[in-house]
């Protein structure tokens with residue numbers, strides 16, 4: 101381990117503060133799933149990924165990460181900044197004119213750490229598969245990671261990608277699903293139920309593991325376990341249960357915070373529940 | 382310059398929501414579909430009164446277009462609702478084959494068009510949708526200018542057999558057209574008669590053209606302002622009549638200069654009556670995150686930009 105679990109939890113707390121402050125400052129953006137995925141992102145960038153903050157697009161010999169549900173950009177930007185890709189102070193430009201921190205992540209402004217634009221849902225898994233195939237062609241043994249939303253899985257392109265990866269033995273790929281059960285119009289079960297996701301993925305030929313994405317020890321363990329499963333002929337799917345808004349009592353578990361910003365008072369209350377551990381930007 | 386005033390500002394998407402609700406009352410064949418954006422598309426009133434005629438398809442726009450096409454077969458009139466990008470580019474071939482080529486009576490209703498959705502940025506700000514949709518044979522393309530006009534347009538397309546693309550937006554803007562207007566598809570609306578230059582505007586740019594017209598009047602320039610809410614079929618007669626009078630034209634749209642209203646006007650003028658033209662449009666660029674006002678300024682869609690374009694084009698008059 102590069103960090104203790106409690107160190108990682110401290111970082112995740114700071115990341116959650118960053119997310120809320122970024123969204124609050126411009127009164128727009130997506131706090132819900134950003135908070136829910138803060139533990140995953142922290143574990144990934146501070147513990148699991150073999151990566152170099154001196155960013156190079158090609159990422160030769162490095163693990164690559166692709167965010168398909170681009171609306172949770174706040175959590176990614178915070179973790180990229182806090183792990184050295186760019187100055188933490190740049191977080192204050194989020195969603196503002198002429199910023200590299202666009203509402204949805206993009207390569208267009210050259211932000212270090214981002215290798216593809218996302219925001220229009222359902223496209224990231226295909227891109228991650230392409231990047232993983234590229235690594236195989238180059239004999240590069242490092243891995244490719246991807247994250248998708250659960251509502252996002254309603255997009256048909258995901259299922260084209262889900263069919264492709266096992267058939268082509270893309271076994272250097274670890275895809276995670278942010279299984280929070282929420283989307284914009286309500287609980288996923290009410291909007292368009294995904295039914296038995298695990299059985300679906302397995303029937304497509306993935307090696308499926310499940311995890312609790314809001315338990316730092318467990319998510320670290322799950323990602324290390326996922327790593328140990330690579331190179332065995334199957335892509336790996338981490339079905340990761342999270343709670344939207346995790347870490348702030350009045351935001352937990354509801355789609356209401358999918359894409360709305362906290363007021364001044366709400367921000368204050370929320371920050372009161374999250375330790376400042378690495379200094380606010 | 383004719384005086385235009387307004388007492389309130391509203392978003393055009395709310396005009397769509399109100400129109401859809403009214404359409405549902407008037408015609409029981411009207412069915413609404415949405416892809417996880419009910420609140421953004423203002424469909425709540427329709428859903429409340431006609432829950433059995435609402436279809437929530439989830440985040441699956443391609444499936445939505447196919448289902449809409451299929452619903453027309455029993456005589457339903459489907460209105461699909463999602464953001465403009467996901468209503469067009471995302472599902473272009475589904476629209477092309479199952480709706481346009483098949484001649485199906487689907488109303489593709491698209492919110493958050495253009496730059497003015499603001500902070501979400503370029504992935505959501507489509508500036509190519511007018512071009513994409515006007516190129517489809519038989520597709521009617523409409524971009525109304527305020528709440529009242531959007532509501533009236535939503536009702537008018539219900540009664541117009543055939544595929545329609547209805548484009549509207551997110552920000553609140555002045556409501557300046559009459560509440561009880563009759564919306565005639567393909568018929569230009571004369572905003573102000575003038576003699577020195579023709580300003581043709583669509584969507585959110587119409588109010589900006591009025592503001593520009595007031596500035597031009599102070600500079601002694603008498604602008605004729607025309608609202609082209611229907612980009613296809615284009616009201617060629619109205620445009621030609623005006624340009625024959627003024628001898629020059631400025632086109633204004635919240636869209637890429639390639640493929641938009643301006644190019645439709647240019648095609649008309651080069652074939653029927655050659656005249657100088659300036660384009661107030663986005664200059665072959667994606668958008669970005671910022672407030673709507675900041676973006677309209679950065680991408681040169683302000684009233685000042687229309688004034689400058691008018692002054693420039695007058696110098697090149699035939």
Ligand SMILES: Cc1ncc(C[n+]2csc(CCOP(=O)(O)OP(=O)(O)O)c2C)c(N)n1
Pocket residue numbers: 132133169171219220221222248249250251252253278280282283284344358416417418440442467471
């Ligand atoms: C193609 C496409 N359709 C619609 C949207 C609008 N949209 C943004 S996020 C979202 C809901 C996503 O749900 P989920 O993947 O579960 O993410 P969560 O709500 O958990 O953040 C929708 C419909 C979009 N960005 N892209």
